[in-house]
Amino acid sequence: MPRPTHVAVFSPDFVRGNVLLRRIARDNADAALHDALTPLRKSLRDARPRVVVFDASAASPxxxxxxxxxxxxLPPGCEVVVLGALPEGFGLPEMRGVAAVLPGALDPEAVALAVSHVCARPAPTARPPEAAEPPSTGTEQLRDAPVREIEADLLAFLKLD
Structure with a gap:
């Protein structure tokens, strides 16, 4: 049996955090909830998670x-899924490791899908900062992936491919 993926969930809101934790755990992920930054940083050093889910909606300024x-x-290979809208001019392109931003209301299924997308692709390797490209928000990948599959299925059905 493959080792489960480790996911660190940061949410100062106990209820939101536990909803996320339970949904992520259903997908055979080893998830831990952190309600403060100090334990999250310790987890980054010690547990080296593959994904950090950062609940920006519940976070203080x-x-x-x-x-x-x-x-x-972030340790090498770790990526972040941000929940909630970030303030205007936040500097998202300068942050490394942000795989997706889910700006809407809390949707545990969308979070689980984003985590599974991150875990399904190969872990990024550490690159020097000058060679790094600005990260995508990832939301367009999540939104467009099912559309591309539907288009391919339609073309095959109509024998247009």
């Missing part, structure tokens, strides 16, 4: 300001 620094502390 100070916790939000710490997100760019946290992204630079």
């Amino acid at each position: 100070g916790e939000l300001r710490a997100l760019p620094e946290l992204c630079h502390e």
Whole structure:
């Protein structure tokens, strides 16, 4: 049996955090909930998660300001899924490791889908900062993937491919 993927969930909101934790755990992921940045940073060092789910909707302004620094502390191969809208001019392109931003209301199924998409692709390798490209928000990948599959199925059905 393959080892489950480790996911660190950061949410100062106990209820939101536990809803996410339980949904992610259903997909055979080893998930841990952190309600403060210090335990999350310790988890990044010790457990080296594959994915960090950062609940920006429940975060304080100070916790939000710490997100760019946290992204630079990510272990190799770790990516972040951000929940909630970020303030205008937040500097998302400068943050490394952000795989997806899910700006809408809390949707545990969308979070689980984003986590599974991150885990399904090969872990990124560490690159020097000058060679890094601005990360995609990932939302367009999640939104467009089913459309491309439907288009391919339609073309095959109509024998147009």
